[in-house]
Amino acid sequence: MVKITVYVISCFLFTVLSYAKPFQNTSCYVDPYIGSDNGGNVFVGPCVPFGMVKLGPDIREFHEGEGYHHSNSGYSVAGDLLYGFSHVHVSGTGGGGKYGNILMAPFTGDFNTKDYGSSRSDEVAQVGYYAVTSSKYKVRSELTATHSVGFHQYTFPASDKSGIFIDAGHFIVQGVSYGEAQQLVGSEIRIISPTEIEGYSRVRWGWNAGAAYTVYFHAVFDTPAVSFSTWKKDIIHTGSSEEFDSGEKTGALFYYKTTDKQAVKVKVGISFVSSAKAKNNIQKELASWDFQQARQATVDTWNGYLSRINVESKDENLKKLFYTGIYHSLLMPTNRTGENPLWKSDAPYYDDFYAIWDTYRTLHPLLTLVWEKRQVDIVNSLVDIYKFDKYMPDARSGNDNGRTQGSSNCDILIADAFVKGLTGIDYETAFKAMIKNAEVSPGDNERKEGRIGIRDYNTIGYVSTNHERSASCTIEHGNCDWAIAQVAQGLGKITDFEKYKNRAGNWQNLWNAEKSHKGFNGFIWPKSFDGKWATDLEVTTFGSWEGYYYESNPWEYSLSVPQDVKKLIEKCGGKDKFIARLDTTFKSINENVWGSGLYNVSNEPGFMSPMLYIWAGQPYKTASLVRRIIELNYNTGKGGIPGNDDSGAMSSWLAFQLMGIYPNAGQNVYLITSPHFSKTTIKMDNNQLFEITAKNQSAKNIYIQSALLNGKPLEQAWFKHTDIKEGGKLELVMGTKPSKWGTSNPPPSISE
């Protein structure tokens, strides 16, 4: 495999040269396999950042209770049969599958539309490139992609019966057992010539219970087919050139006579608008038939993004972890500007927010820090969705809002942008969108958009147990209210500021001081509409979609008040008691099992928990703890992410932690944890640099002894985004032992 060798060498050279020449190619540190196993569900195929086309293999795997299905990303390490390559995927998601549209599969010999899966060998996944050999058909498939076009190169053996199978009705099948499976609405195929096929796939439901979406394609082949057929509902119609949509699966077969190692190339333009638009996307993005050139262009695009951050370390694995984390953070949401079939607008259009509940904490703050204009575009797309589609989404996929996880966390993205001074956003309209979330019940659409139980919350001060996820929603509504309050204050809306600042304390209405566990008193606890505490759960009862707490338990959620940790410490009985509670939380960290214990590394409610020591004056405990969490849960193996990557949420958490800072999303605040790199240099969108240096940093020297921010002493373990956004330097001196540094002047809380 000559090509692979070239890449390996270039990566090696880069390693050698990287200290000398920062901001060079860094994509060779990305391993798309990291997080592809162990339920990480990351997408392994080629794509560009935020790419509409995510071209990847769809592989059958066994799911308990559902038989053989796909994973959420289409890919599966252990899956036995490869079915082909489809063009639209999501990354790192859980729940019911979504997309998996427009599948192509090369074959040789007789083809059975019902049983065509093959085992696979010689698989390669790199940035902008995926290759695999199908054992059954002896065809080598290589894939790359532009933003809207999938580029396939199939190398056949000598055969009179070579062919390419197109399934216009294909989609990821997952989530059958819990009612979230996608449903076919219809599909269509039209063979225009021996080198052109068009069609579409129309599918509804899936994870977000969304309305029907349509993925159109236009495919061009570099080699004319010798003959062709269409098929509908598994019946092949030889010589037919069209299958109109009658609500069934349709497809086509292109037949070739191939000599040994003959390559057939296919460009598949994708559009959510029309096949003609898909055709135009090919013309615009991928004029040439040079596969290597296209692959290199995609790699170049990634390098352009990834090399905006330069990290210095002798540990190559750490760089691999870091850049792969960054890579995963740039896969979603999907940029579908120009591809919105629902309304016409000058605003950007992004889809596949999956969900903002997952990504608001770390992924979007990462974009804001490094790729600010991208975050501005994303925020503008959210506001545009409000303008034309009633509510900003918490989650959205297939052009439809849903499913809301905890609150209207897009409010936090607005506040985050506002307090960090992002320009180019209509904050007055964004504010209206926030107020809509906070005031207008979505009624029957509580799972789709708006805030769950908002009528309860606005009348009795908490979401009652009449609603699902009542306790966690109450907590999260409060943080969103604080987001609104901050924007209100900035826009001079003082009455609104006071109102939502007060509401931000509503979590206290669910503070059950009587509840006690392991010697600690006081937990946020579900309460009925008429004020009775729920009795059918324990402090460690892990909550579900229909339970009291979403993806965590009362213990963890009772620490999840990032807007007012000061008040939380009071409620918990003061600093010492609070620290003891944190110590208990993390005591058995290396015994963690997903869904049990006091700290769940794999879900977002615990993202901030390790940093709470900073408010309590013990930042050194955060430093050692975070390093221990990474050590235990993240690695460069295929199962190297603890559970679903959650659209890059886990990966961006990791990326921040490796750099040694952590955002309190929605606030103008970075907490300082413990850098893994001796130096991190970020080239921001304004071309200014933000440097983090960690003098003496090593596996043992993990504790900060002193700090300078922009050349001035920094005694506290946090700083503001606005301190560094015009360029900045954070200079840390590390040591082996905890120091007094950062133990006073805790990060902001509402009740100061």
Added chain:
Amino acid sequence: MVKITVYVISCFLFTVLSYAKPFQNTSCYVDPYIGSDNGGNVFVGPCVPFGMVKLGPDIREFHEGEGYHHSNSGYSVAGDLLYGFSHVHVSGTGGGGKYGNILMAPFTGDFNTKDYGSSRSDEVAQVGYYAVTSSKYKVRSELTATHSVGFHQYTFPASDKSGIFIDAGHFIVQGVSYGEAQQLVGSEIRIISPTEIEGYSRVRWGWNAGAAYTVYFHAVFDTPAVSFSTWKKDIIHTGSSEEFDSGEKTGALFYYKTTDKQAVKVKVGISFVSSAKAKNNIQKELASWDFQQARQATVDTWNGYLSRINVESKDENLKKLFYTGIYHSLLMPTNRTGENPLWKSDAPYYDDFYAIWDTYRTLHPLLTLVWEKRQVDIVNSLVDIYKFDKYMPDARSGNDNGRTQGSSNCDILIADAFVKGLTGIDYETAFKAMIKNAEVSPGDNERKEGRIGIRDYNTIGYVSTNHERSASCTIEHGNCDWAIAQVAQGLGKITDFEKYKNRAGNWQNLWNAEKSHKGFNGFIWPKSFDGKWATDLEVTTFGSWEGYYYESNPWEYSLSVPQDVKKLIEKCGGKDKFIARLDTTFKSINENVWGSGLYNVSNEPGFMSPMLYIWAGQPYKTASLVRRIIELNYNTGKGGIPGNDDSGAMSSWLAFQLMGIYPNAGQNVYLITSPHFSKTTIKMDNNQLFEITAKNQSAKNIYIQSALLNGKPLEQAWFKHTDIKEGGKLELVMGTKPSKWGTSNPPPSISE
């Protein structure tokens, strides 16, 4: 015009023969122009019953405050400029315009995409046929249609510059001033050959504030174009064959050299699924190029429907009124079975419920009586919409629910079907859909689906003034609750029966006994959440969309309790006082002005009012009153319908009254009014006949003296659908004077 003559002669012959041969062609009595002026907004072009394609002229007219726009149907009597012929329309609607997609316009000479309207002459509108000559271009256009295909025949003068203009982005522009105007999302055009064009129009919003819908087309021309162009955003691209969708208007121009009277024919297949489906629709429905044959087939289809009712009268105008009323009752909703782009189901799919609030009272009961299977299909489509789209609609268009007018009146269609014994409906699922309406708040979607103010209603017993249309919604929720109660009872759900029967009396919670007007005490009156009567309105204040009462006033709505007229009479102070109140209501009937007075003939809240005398023991007053209302408000002129036809609501009210019976929708009851025909014979779907004879009937003999139902004396002025559904005879003897007949045993009320 030879063709017209043929039709006129056949109509004349039919008239002569109709007494001798019932169930013959009756479509010649239909005048599509009736209701096309005076805001009637009926659709005048060719279509089949419930046809997806409604092919008609789009004519510019002047709208106060909006300048030149279209009427809701596209057609305008007084409009000055004809722009062409588009394929999708609604009939008899008000509010913002909808549809008007895929326009074709023949021309000669140089063509200006920005200014191509022409005055018109020699217009003919008949069942299945529309023809007009454009003065500017001297082209005669003739149109006919099948269910999914528009058939155009353009007869050109001799010209080197003849052509056909296609606007793929065209739509009805109406409602700009009140925010209900349609908005272009995108459009596309592809010239496949000199005889084939495809494309689509994607449009959002319009009257029901609906999401984007897409109308696809495939057009075939019998004459190859000499040359062609495409255009986008008014710029013509000569020789180009494709304009992909970039969110702009697109279209095409086909050029011809024509000899004098050369005809060019075009078949335009329409689909809501895809262009290939549109092409298939042509292949399925319209194989031949014989225009006259296609026209005759459409006329035959209409005759098949219309001749299911035979009426005997020497008054030809009365027949014209009647059959045109029936014709208008068969235009909407639209049968789009097989054309649903949102989900796959075996159930029928109907769209363009516009709104059920308008049509549940008379249109659907008419279908149930004559075309029962059609009504079963429609009800099944509503239940299917609930299953896949959350709520049954009150209104729906462009594949999206909205806007809800008064309550969830589809509940009444379910009850109507149930109590009348319609089979083939899954009533258990239908019942769930009703319960959803009655129990689950649509929140922010109150204008889209479900019941307005249902949380108020279910907690304090009425819709408070926190919600728009609070008073009228309270009243209508009650009638819907009675619908639920009846189905509950029939399904053996006794607890539900009791619950909803009680709720059906909720209108009494808004009975303001203190309110007095013209000597009458007690009116249904808006009330705040904390129980205070509204003070900012009068008894005759006409309500609006955002007001207290929808399309009427407190006086009229205070008579609108069809589920419990007995209780209403009590509330009004007893029978005598109630009769006096009705007498006052109708006193100045011939002074009526839309939007004022005590009785509004043009809106549905007053539909039942004239029949209330029957409950009060004076059916003879209903007899004379109804005749007077018809005489004053309905005629065979272009302005012959009082205001919007409301999707056939006004027309079906008229049709029932002319037959002399009137349904109390949702109940197993027909009231007997005063037949205008000596005999009406209905051939029902089970091939059984229902005959109404009115012996001695004349313009003077309008009062019923005695009656037989199925050969037995009938003393009461009402009977049950189940009395006649297996065949039945209602024999009335008419006289000049009111009689004692029908004065006792009033129709059913809840509180009996």
